[in-house]
Amino acid sequence: MRAESAGSVLVVDDDVRFAETLARALERRGWATSVAHTIDGALAAARARAVDAAIVDLRLGDEDGLNLIQPLHALGESIRIVVLTGYASIATAVKAIKLGADDYLAKPVTASTVVETLQRGERPATARSVTQRAEPMSPRRLEWEHIQRVLAEHAGNLSATARALKMHRRTLQRKLAKKPLQD
Secondary structure, eight states: OOSSOOOEEEEESHHHHHHHHHHHHHHHTTEEEEEESSSSHHHHHHHOOOOSEEEEEEEEEEGGGGHHHHHHHHTTTTTTEEEEESSSOOHHHHHEEEEEEEEESSOOHHHHEEEEHHHHHHHHHHHHHHOOOOOOOOOHHHHHHHHHHHHHHHHTHHHHHHHTTTTOHHHHHHHSSOOOOOO
């Protein structure tokens, strides 16, 4: 059963297959969708067709999806922005919310979860709500979060981050190449 138009959504992900699959799932749920795979492509799509919401991957190839949040809000302040990532961390969640994202979801995520998130009327996520957890994090997850926070403090500079952590740069690169542990 196809619902009335739920609104228009822009899906921005460099994984073409994932973006297309998510767009089709959203269309089945009544959303008009546009798909883009780069920041420039996303801005062009948002200018060509007004959108109510945007689902933005944190990593768009070599680009940072967070750099898309403010330009999208400049096109329409009421655009609801949800950041998706396979590399979730508290540091990037807080940064996304501070930049104006409405929510932050870790992959894998279902289309139903994305739709529920898009349909929330109020701005639910805050830096505090994103960081609250029912159980303490494992030591390995804490290490990942700490590395992400220090990396953010050094504007993504690996050498400066390695020096601050008193760690060899290659060791830091190996740790960053691993996906974060899910608790």
